[in-house]
Amino acid sequence: MNRTKLYISAALFLFITIFKLSAPTAASDLREKILPAISHDTDYTQTLNDIGERLTADEEMIPASDETAVPETLQQPVIMPLAEHLKAYYPLVYEEFTSRDEPNPAPESPEPAEPEEPVIPEVVSAFLEAQAPYSGYSIPETVSYELAELPFAFTSPVAGMASSGFGYRLHPIIGEVKFHYGTDFSAWTGTPIQAFADGFVQAAGNSDSYGLYLILNHGNGWTTLYAHCSQLCVTEGSAVTMGQQIALAGETGQVTGPHLHFELMCDNIYFNPEFYINV
Amino acid sequence: MRKGFLTASAGFILLFSAIYFFDDRGILAALIPAVLAHEAGHCLCLRAFGARLKSIRLDLTGVSLSYAGAHMTLIQELCATIAGPVCGLVYAFAASWLSSQWRMSVFSLSAGISFVLSIFNLLPAMPLDGGRALLLILHRLHGRRSAAKIQYIMGLVISLILLIGGIWCVDRGFGCALILSGIWLLMAASEDACKIRDFVIQ
Numbered sequence: 248m249n250r251t252k253l254y255i256s257a258a259l260f261l262f263i264t265i266f267k268l269s270a271p272t273a274a275s276d277l278r279e280k281i282l283p284a285i286s287h288d289t290d291y292t293q294t295l296n297d298i299g300e301r302l303t304a305d306e307e308m309i310p311a312s313d314e315t316a317v318p319e320t321l322q323q324p325v326i327m328p329l330a331e332h333l334k335a336y337y338p339l340v341y342e343e344f345t346s347r348d349e350p351n352p353a354p355e356s357p358e359p360a361e362p363e364e365p366v367i368p369e370v371v372s373a374f375l376e377a378q379a380p381y382s383g384y385s386i387p388e389t390v391s392y393e394l395a396e397l398p399f400a401f402t403s404p405v406a407g408m409a410s411s412g413f414g415y416r417l418h419p420i421i422g423e424v425k426f427h428y429g430t431d432f433s434a435w436t437g438t439p440i441q442a443f444a445d446g447f448v449q450a451a452g453n454s455d456s457y458g459l460y461l462i463l464n465h466g467n468g469w470t471t472l473y474a475h476c477s478q479l480c481v482t483e484g485s486a487v488t489m490g491q492q493i494a495l496a497g498e499t500g501q502v503t504g505p506h507l508h509f510e511l512m513c514d515n516i517y518f519n520p521e522f523y524i525n526v
Numbered sequence: 527m528r529k530g531f532l533t534a535s536a537g538f539i540l541l542f543s544a545i546y547f548f549d550d551r552g553i554l555a556a557l558i559p560a561v562l563a564h565e566a567g568h569c570l571c572l573r574a575f576g577a578r579l580k581s582i583r584l585d586l587t588g589v590s591l592s593y594a595g596a597h598m599t600l601i602q603e604l605c606a607t608i609a610g611p612v613c614g615l616v617y618a619f620a621a622s623w624l625s626s627q628w629r630m631s632v633f634s635l636s637a638g639i640s641f642v643l644s645i646f647n648l649l650p651a652m653p654l655d656g657g658r659a660l661l662l663i664l665h666r667l668h669g670r671r672s673a674a675k676i677q678y679i680m681g682l683v684i685s686l687i688l689l690i691g692g693i694w695c696v697d698r699g700f701g702c703a704l705i706l707s708g709i710w711l712l713m714a715a716s717e718d719a720c721k722i723r724d725f726v727i728q
Contacts, residue, residue: 251682252715291703292551292635299637302622422631 297503368394370522374414381415387426390517398467401444402490403524405432405507413519429472429510430520434496436477436505442487443471443511451483457508458500461493467513474508475500535585552632553639560617560640564647565589567613571606587653587714600666607659614644651681651711681715 267274371394386392411431417424434440446465453459457474461481464470477497487493498505511520546554568591569579577593584590598606618641625633648656657677664673685708692705 252712255682292553295556295638295642296631296634297638298641299618299622299625299634299639302619302637302641303626 368522370394374519374521377412378414380417381424384415384424384426387428387517389515390426390428392519394522395513395518397444397469397523399444399465399469400489401523402441404443404471404473404509405434405438405440405496407432407434407438409433409521409524410506412521413517428517429474429508430524432496432507432509434505434507436495436497438496438507439492440473440476440494440496440507442489442491442493443509444469444489445487447486448481448483448493451479451481454500456501458502459494459497460500463487463493469511469513472508472510472512474510475502475506477505531581533581533583535583537586538584541586552635556632556636556639559621560614560636560643561589563617563640564610564614564643565591567609567611568606570613571609575602575606577606600662603662604659607655607662608648610655611644611647614640614647618644646707649684649711651684651715652677653714654711657681678715681711685709685712685715 371392375392409430410433411427413427413430415424415426442463444463444465446463448461449464449470450462451460457472459476459479460472460474461476461479462470462472473494475496475498476494477499478495479493480495481487481491481493496505496507509520511518511523545557565582572579572591572593575598577598580592580594582589582591618637621633621637621640625631625637647654650660651657652661657680660680661673661677664676667673668676688704688708688711692702692708695704696702
């Protein structure tokens with residue numbers, strides 16, 4: 248009966264060979280589609296972790312933030328050694344024990360006061376204070392912690408609270424420190440999403456990690472991105488006004504729950520959206 | 527313990543070394559308790575029915591327990607076979623609860639691994655526990671030869687389902703784990719594997 252296996256395998260081999268010989272372009276298209284799909288490294292550890300957690304979860308999971316942001320720019324996942332782990336969880340204790348001995352370990356950490364700017368906006372200093380446990384990590388090159396002045400009127404992209412903010416954050420499950428390039432707003436599927444400001448739709452698309460997304464261009468190099476939508480209400484190229492409904496929130500892409508992932512950029516530098524939006 | 531109680535194949539040692547080398551997330555620390563819980567389930571049940579563990583073999587098909595000294599009824603044999611996955615599930619819930627209490631990812635990871643392993647082991651294809659349980663029943667109903675044949679076909683069908691499901695997963699970007707498990711099962715399927723080796727639980 249092992250012959251059955253043999254026949255099946257032989258038949259498969261014949262089929263694949265004939266396919267490749269008779270339709271070489273189709274075959275190479277299929278190859279190009281399959282290879283990245285196979286080598287795409289699904290985070291099995293994360294999935295198994297989630298399964299393990301949910302076995303005894305009592306409450307419904309609140310809309311959480313996505314694990315992998317930013318496919319386009321280089322994002323290095325930072326794995327935290329134990330000392331840093333403690334530092335993040337017990338910043339006061341850590342500081343008490345180390346402030347006498349250690350100078351600031353990271354020369355590139357965000358300086359709270361640059362000599363040229365004696366006055367720090369309160370929202371920026373509050374943010375830097377919250378990021379203090381991660382002062383050992385340097386700011387990514389494509390990021391700015393500045394409170395830049397926006398040359399246009401703007402509004403919040405969605406009604407609701409931010410669930411996960413811009414900047415470094417300690418992932419509660421993995422225990423890794425990752426940089427979050429935007430702000431996540433809790434929003435159940437179907438919640439209307441509004442344009443941050445006047446402009447036009449620079450891009451509308453669908454990606455593996457961002458899901459259904461929109462990029463709006465507001466002029467002077469400023470763009471905003473709205474990801475994980477369930478539905479897009481505008482098309483590429485159309486003009487939008489501030490507050491106009493452009494999409495509905497959802498959970499497309501790599502997410503653990505429905506939310507809006509919002510990014511604010513100027514000339515491909517990420518700025519902190521929470522400096523401008525009341526969360 | 528007698529000499530030769532615990533044996534391991536070369537393949538197993540190589541696989542173990544590879545996992546250990548590439549492990550940077552504590553996967554091994556999570557995997558080992560899950561496997562231990564599964565095998566402990568088998569052992570405890572065998573003990574309860576009066577069997578004695580003779581040897582343990584570690585190879586690429588998993589952990590094989592050889593036992594002796596028990597004349598078990600069909601029900602008892604079925605219990606001993608299912609005890610592995612059941613114990614694994616119990617462990618999964620326990621580890622999951624522990625992870626919510628102590629907030630350590632190794633517990634939730636172990637719980638997830640154990641859960642997936644137990645469910646997978648319940649598939650009715652040899653050399654999985656589910657396959658062995660089905661084979662025991664078929665044995666009783668149809669006799670040795672027919673049972674092996676039916677089990678073999680069942681194994682092929684299950685592998686095919688896993689392969690198709692695996693292709694769907696790859697298409698959706700979920701990775702190739704399901705396909706690999708289907709291939710593994712397909713390779714493990716053979717008439718020989720579908721003969722119950724008396725007194726061996728995988």
